[in-house]
Amino acid sequence: MSITQILFWFLSILTIFSALMVITRKNPVYSVLWLIITFIAISGHYILLNAQFLAVVNVIVYAGAIMVLFLFVIMLMNLDADAEQTKNKWLQLAGVVAGGCLLLILVAALKGAENQAKTVEMGTGSIGLIENLGQVLFKQYILPFEISSVLFLSAMVGAVVIGKKN
C-alpha cells in the first residue's frame, strides 16, 4: 500500500463524503463550505495525477472565485436553514432512487473488460505542466481559446442585460 494509494483512498473518501454533505445540509452556507472542501479534495486528486496547473486553477477559480460568488449571493439573500422547507418526501425519495438507478446503470454499463488492464500514471508525466499545456493551447487549441472569449462576451452582455435597471 504505497503512499499514493493511501492518499488516493483518503481523498476519494473525503470527496464522496463532503459531496454527500453538500446535498444533505439544510443550511445553504454549510453546503457551500462542504462543496469547497470537495473541490479542494478534487484538486488533491489533480496533484496526485501530477496535473498541477489544473489543481491550481481549480482551487483559484472554483474553490476561490466561484464559490465566493455563491457564498456572496447566499449571504445577499440571507437564506438561512429554515428558509428552505423540505420538499415533499416522496419526491425526495424518488430523486434518491432515480440517482441510485442512474449510478447502477452507469456502473453496469461501464464494467467492460477492456479497462481492467489500463492504469493511470500517478505523479510522473509532464503533460499536466503549464509549459506543455501552454504549447498545445496556443498552437492547436487557439481557436477554442478565442471562441471562449465570445462565450465570455455573451455572458457579460447577458449579465448586463439582466442586471441593468430600466
Add this chain to the structure above:
Amino acid sequence: MSQLVYLVPLFPLVGFLVIGLGRNLWSKTLTGLIGCATVLASFVVSVMIFNEVRTPGFTPVTVKLFDFIHFGTLNINFAFQVDQLSSLFLLIITGVGSLIHIYSTSYMHEEKPHHFARYFCYLNLFVFSMLLLVLGANYVIMFIGWEGVGLCSYLLIGFWFTNGDYNYAARKAFIMNRIGDLAFLIGIFWILAQFGSVNYQDVFSRAQGGVTTSVVTGITLLLFIGATGKSAQIPLYTWLPDAMAGPTPVSALIHAATMVTAGIYMIARSNVLYTLAPATEGVIAVIGLCTAILAASIAIQQNDIKKVLAYSTVSQLGYMFLGLGVGAYTGAVFHVMTHAFFKALLFLGAGSVIHAMGGEQDIRKMGGLRKFMPVTWITFLIGTIAIAGIPPFSGFFSKDEILSHAYAHNPVLYIIGLFGALMTAFYMFRLLAMTFLGQFRGTHEQEHHLHESPAAITIPLIVLAVLAAGAGFLGIPAYMHPDAHILEKFLAPVFAASTDMKPLAETPAGVEWALTGASVVLILICSAWALAKFAKFTGPGKEATGFAKILENKWYVDELYDAVIVRPINGLAGFLNKYVERLGLDGIVNGIGRLVQYSGRQIRLLQSGQAGTYILLMVIGMVVLFIVQLFI
C-alpha cells in the same frame, strides 16, 4: 311491311312527346285527337303487319334497329321480332288501346287541360312501352318494356296525386312489380350466362340443343316470379285491386286488357324453356289455380264495382296461368284475347256507370240502372255472359279450352277450375244484378243526374261487346268441329317446338262433350241463383260475419304482408339508423377523436411546471433508455 314494325311503337312515342312537351299549349280536343290518332295509326300498321303475318309460309322477322349494348362478347341488339304471337298482341294492344283512348276523351273531360294532357301523355307512353314489351326480340328489350309499363301504371294509378291513398296504391304497385322484376333480372343474367345470348332465337335453339333440367327449371322459375309480379298472381297479387285507384279507362287498358297479361305473353314467348321444365309448369298450374280460386272467392264479397272486376281479373289471369301450366299455350293466349275484350268491356261499362253515378262506386248504392242507361246495360250484360262462360260467347270457348286441357292433364285441376268458374258466374251476375236490376238505391240528385253516356263512351262499348260476343269463334274446339280452331292454326308455328317436344294429352270427344255440358249447366244454375238472390237486393243488410267477413277482408292478406314484411323492415331500418349508424359506426369515429383529446389532456399533466419533476423524469428516461439500448 314488317320491316316497318318500328312504326308501331313510334307513333305512341311521338304522341307522348308531342303531348308531353306541349301540355300547356294544346287544347283538350287537340290533345285527345293526337292521343287517339297516334294509337290508331299504330293500330292500322299493326293490322297491315298482321295481314302479312297471316299469309301462309310467313317466317318470323327480326328487325334490328341498332346495337344497344355491344362490347366484347356481349351483344344485345335493340331489335324487334315480328311473328304470330307478337302480331296478335299488337292487334290487341293497339286495338283495345285506341278504343280506350277514344273512350277516355270523353271520360276524362272534366280534368283541367294540362292534367288531361298528362293523362294522354302517360297513356301513350304506356302503349309505347307495352309495344316494346311484346315486340322485343330479346329478353332485355322485353325487360325494358316490362319496367316501362310498370312505370306507366305507377303514374296512372297515382294520376290524381293529391289523394294520398292513391299515391300509396301506386307505390305499392310499382314496388311489388319491382320484386318480380328483380327475379326476372336474375333470370336474364342466368340465361345470358347459360346461353351466351338473350335473343329469343339463340336462346331457344340452344336450349333445345340440350341443357340440364335443373338449370332451365331455375331460369323458368325466376322468370315466373317476375310474371307473378306483373300479372298479379299469388303471392304478389295484392297491388292489383288497389290499382283501381286509377281512372277507370286505365284500369280497363292496363289492369285488365294488356299490361297484366304481360306475364302470360312472356311465358308463352319462352314456351320452349317451360316445356323443358315440367316442374315449373306444375308450379305455374297450381299457383294459377290457387289464384283463380282465391280471387274469385274474394270477389264474391266485394261491394266496390271496380274491386269486383279487379279480383275477377286476378282470377281470370289465374286461369290463363293454369292454361300455361298444363301446356295449353294457345288456350292461354286465346283467353288473353277474349279476356281483353270482355274485361275491357266490363271496365268501360263500369266506368260509364260510375260516370253516370257521379263517381259512386259502391254497388249497394246502385240498382235499377237498366232503364236509365240501356246501352251500358246491354253491353255489360254481354260482357257478363262472356266472362261467365256461357256459350256461345267468347269466354266460354277460351275458358273451356283451358279447362279441358286441365282435365287432360289432371282431373283434380279441372274440378277446382270448374268450381272457380262457377264462382265467377256467381259474382259476375251478383254484380250485374245489384247494379242494373232491382230498385235504384242512390240519392235523389244522383237519380236525377242519371243518363246514358255520350257516344265517345258507348261506341267503344258496342265495339267491344261485339268482339266479346264473337271472338270465341276464332277458337272452336276440335271436338265440336275439326280444325276450326283458327287461332291454334295461326299460332302453331310459335308453339311448334313445344308441341313437338310434348304433344298435348288428348281427351276423347265424348268426355269433352259431357264435361262441357255439365259445366254449362252448372254455370247457368249459379248465374240464375245469383240473379235471383241479388235482383231484389234492397240495401246493406247486417254486418257480414264469419266466413263472409273473412272474404270481405280479402283473407286478411294485406294485413298479413304488413305484419310479416313491411313493419319488420321498417323496424330494422329504424334500428339501423338509430343505433348502428349514429351510435355504432359514427360513434366509433367520434370516439377515436375523443380518445385523442382525452389522452392529450392526461399526458399534458406531466407538464407539472416544476423543474424538479422535469429533471426527475429526464433521469428516469435516461435510465430506461440505457436499459432499452444496452441491456435488451
Add this chain to the structure above:
Amino acid sequence: MPINYYIFLGVILFCIGVTGVLTRRNAIIIFMCIELMLNAVNLLLVAFSKMHHAIAAANQGAATTVGTEGQLFVFFIMVVAAAEVSVGLAIIVMMYRNTHSVDVNFLNRLKH
C-alpha cells in the same frame, strides 16, 4: 491506479450531483450540485488523459504529449462553468428580486 477506480469515483460523484439536483429545491443548491457534476467530469477527464499518456508513453517514450487534450478540455470546462455561473447567478438574483424566493417549486406559473 487502475482507471476503473477513477471511473467509478467520477461516476459516483456525478450521481451524487444528480441526486442533489433531484432532491433539493433551492435554486442555488441545485446549481451547486450541477457544478459538482461538472467537477466529477473534470476528474474523470484528467484521469483519462493520464491513462492515455501512460499508454502512449509505454509505446513511444515519456516525451509524448498524448493526453494533453484531456486536461485542456478540463480547462475549457472551467471557463464555461465560470461564464455559466455569472449568468446563472444573475438570473437567480433577478428571480429573487421579483419573488423574494429561490425555491424552484414555487415556479409553476407555467404548466400544462
Add this chain to the structure above:
Amino acid sequence: MNVLILSTLWGIVMMFGGLIFKKTGAATYFAVAGILLLLLGSVGDVSGVVITKSTFGGMLNFQGYTELFLTVVLVSVLFYFLLSGRDIEAVGPGGFDYYALVFFVITGITLCASYNNLLMLFLGIEILSIPLYILTGSDKKNLKSNEAALKYFLMGSFSTGIMLLGIAFIYGDSGRFDLGTANLPFGMMITTLPALTKAGLLLLLFAMAFKVSVAPFHFWTPDVYDGAPTVFTSFMATIVKAGGFIAFLKLFGEGYAKSEYTWGLAMLVLIVATLLIGNLTAVFQQSAKRMMAYSSIAQAGFMLMAVYAHNSFATDGLLVYTASYCLATIGVFAVLTRVKDHSYEGFNGLAKKEPLLALTMAICLLSLAGIPLTGGFLGKYYMLTALVKAGQGPYMLVFAVLCAAVSVYYYFRLIQAMYFKDGNPALSPVSTGLKTGMVGLTILIILLGVIPYDLLLNWQLFF
C-alpha cells in the same frame, strides 16, 4: 469560416452600437445589414472566397452541406429580423444588446454546423445556450419570463453536465476529441465498441436530445417557449433548433454513423415518444403560443428521423424540412405577436380584418401540417422516405403519418378560427413591411414545396 468570424465581429459591433446610439430604433437596420453581410460571407464561403482557409488544427470542418445549411439558417434569420425586428426592440431597453446576443447565438450555430471536435461542439452548444438563457429572461418584470429563464438555465446546465460526462467517456476510449469514424477507438470492429464509448454515445444522445427538445427531454420546451417573450420564442423554436439538429446530424450522422447499433434503438424510441407526446399534448392546448411550443416538439420528432436514417434522403430532407419549418414557424409567430389574445378565440375573424395576414399565416400552418404543395409536405415526405431507405417497417411510418394527421387537428383549429368563426381580434398595428415579408416568406414556402431542387437542394452541387 467567414460566417463564424463575421457573426462574432458583428455581435461585438451591435454591442457597441448600443453605446453609440441611444435610441434603439437603428438596431434593426444594423442587424439586417449584419445578416446581409453574413449572407455575403456565406456566399464567399461557397465560392471559396474566405478570410482564412485554416481549419485550426482540424477543429473545424466546413463542407458544402453545412455551408448550405448555414445559408438556409441565415436566410431564415433575415426573415426573422424583417418580420420581428420591431418586436425585438420592443422587448426592453437594450435593443442592441438583444441583437448582439442573437449574433452570438449565430456564432454558436456556425460552430455547431462546422465543428470537427467535441470541444468545439461543447463550446458551440454553450455559446448557443447562454445568450438564450438571457433572452428568455429579458422581459425582466414579467415573472413568467423570469421563471422560464431560471428553468431553462438549470435544466440546460444539467444537460451540459450529461453531455460532458458523455464526452469524457468517449475520450476515455479513444483518447481524442475529434470526430469521425476513423477515430473510433483503436480502429477496432465497430460492432464491438467498448463499453465506455457505448455509454458515452448514449449520454451525448440524451444531451443533444435535450437541446432539440425531444421527449422525454422536452419538458423545458413548453414552459420556456411560453414564458419567453414571443419574439425570442420564435427565434428559439426555429433557428436555434435548426442549429441543434445540424449538430446532432454531424455527430450521429457522420461522426458515429457506423455505430448505429449502440444508439439506433434508443433513437427510435425517442422518435416515437416525441411524435406521440408532442402531438397529443398539443391537441388540448388553449393558447396558440403554447400549442406552437408543443408543435415544435412534434416537428422535432420528424426531424430526428433524418438523424436516425442519415442517408442522402435524410440530409436533403433535413435541409428542406428546416427551411420550410423555420420559415413557416417564423411566419406564424410574427402574426402571433400581432395578436393580443393568444388563445384560439383571439384569432376569430382574423381573415375578415386582415385577409392577407390570415392567408399567409394559413399557408404557414398548412406547411407545418404537411399539406402537399408546401415545403412542409416535402420535408415530411423526405423524412419518411429516409426511414424507408433505412429499412424501417411500414408500422413506424403509419404511426408517423397518424401523428401528422393529429397535428392537422390543432393547426387547423387556428385556420378555422381565422376563417370560419366570427369575431373582432385585437391587433397591434400591422405594417406593410410585415405584410410584404409574410408574402415573400409564403412564396418561398410554396416554391420549396414545388421546386425544392432548383430552389435549394441543387446548390449542394456547387460546393
Add this chain to the structure above:
Amino acid sequence: MLALLLILIPLVTGCVTFLLKQGSAAKIWSLLASVATLGVSIAAAVDKDASARTFKGDWLSDLGASFSLHIDGMGAILVLLTGISLVLVLVSTYHNTYKNPSVYYGLMLLSQAGLMGVFLAADGLLFYFFWELALIPVYFLSSGWGGERRIQVTFKFFIYTFVGSLIMLVGLLYLYALNPESSFALESLYRVHLTPDQQDILFWMFFVAFAIKMPIFPFHTWQPDTYEQSPTSVTMILSGVMVKMGLLGVIRWVVPIFPEAVHHFENVVIGLSVVGMVYASLIAFRQDDLKRMVAYSSIAHIGLMCAAVFSSSQIGFQGVLVQLFNHGINIIGLWIVIDAIEQRLGTRKMSELGGLATTAPSLAILLVIMSLANVALPLTNAFIGEFLMFDGLYQFNVWYMAFAGLSIILGAVYTLRMVQMVIYGKENALTSTMPDLKLNQKLMLAGITILIIVYGVYPEPLFRMTEETVHAIIAQLK
C-alpha cells in the same frame, strides 16, 4: 397538351378569380372558365391521337416522380364528367348569392383543377398531390359556406379523408421503395413484381384511402353529414365527381398493381359493398332530410360500383366505367332540384313539403325523371350501368348479386317515398306559394334529361370511349 390544358385552365382562372373585386364579375368569369374547360374536355374525350392525350414534364425527378399526365378511356370519361359538372353547378346556382363570391368561385375552379389532376395523373406522387389539392378547396368551401354544423362536420370529413390519404402516401412510398426502377411512373409501377404478402399490405394501405373516399360501408359516416352541411353546389361536386376519385383510384392504382391481393380480398370487399348497399338503402328510407336521403342512396350506388370492380369481370368493369359518368350526371340533376327547393322554401324536410306537383309542375316532372334515373329505370342511362354491374356481380357470385339486388327494390321504396312526400299530396301553407324553376335550372335539367335518355337508349359512345381501358385492366389482371 390537352391534358395539361385541362389542369391549367381551371388552375389559372381560379387564381385569377381570387383577385376579382365584384362578385358578379367573378361569377361570370368562372362560368366562362368552366365552359372553356368543358370545351377542352370534350375535345380530349373525342380526340384519339396519343400525343394530345399524354403530357410528360420533368418534376421532382430526383425523387423518381415526374409531371406526367395521360388521358385513357376512364380519364376521358371522368374529365368529361368533371367538365360538365362544373358548368351544370355554376349555371344552375347562378341566381344563388354567396358571401365573398370571388373566393367562392375561385375555390370552385381550384377544386376542379385538383379533380382533373387526379383523373389525369400518370405518376404516383403527382396523383397524391392532386388528391390533396382536390380536397383542400372543397374543405374550405364546405366549412366556409355550409350549414350551421359545418365546421365540426367538414373538419371530421377532412381529417377522415386526410388520414386515409396519408396511409396511401405510405403505401406509395413502399411501392416506390420496392420498385427496382425506383420511379413513381404508373407504367413502371405496373411492372413491379410484388410478393403476395407485400401486395396484401400495400393493397390495404391504398384501399383504405379509396374506401373512405368512395365511401363504402363501414367508412361512410362522414358522408351524410358532409353532404347535408355543405352548400348544395359543393355537394354536387362532392357526390357527382369527388366520389369517383375513390373508384378511379381502385381501378387505376389498386387493381392493376395488386391483382393477387385484389383476388385475395375480393370477398371481403364485395361483401362490405353489398352489405353497405342494403344497409344504406334501409337507412335511406328513415331520412327526412332530402340531402341525407340522397347521400345514403349514393352510398348504395357507389357500393354497387365498388362491388362490380372487385368482381373483376369485363362486363362489370365496363358497367362501372359507364356508371362513373351516368351516376355523376344523375345525382347532380337530383341535387339541382333539391337546391331549387331549398332556395325557394328554405327547408329540406320532406315532412314539411308536398304538393309541389300542383304549384311547380316542371320542377315536379324533372324531379320524377331524376328519381327514375336514380332507381335505374330502363331507358335511363343508369340502367345500362347497373345492368352490366349486376351482371358482373352475378358472374362473380349469384348470391351476392341477389342480396345486392334487394337494393333495387329498396331503392324504389325510398325514392318513390321521397317523390310522394315532396311533390304529391296537397300543397300546404309553405309550398302553396312555391314558384317554379327558373330558366337556367330548367335548361340544365333539360340538358341532363337529354343525356339521361340518350345514353340510356344509345350508350355506344360511352362504351367506345372506355373499352380500351377495360381491355387494359383485364390484360393486367391476367
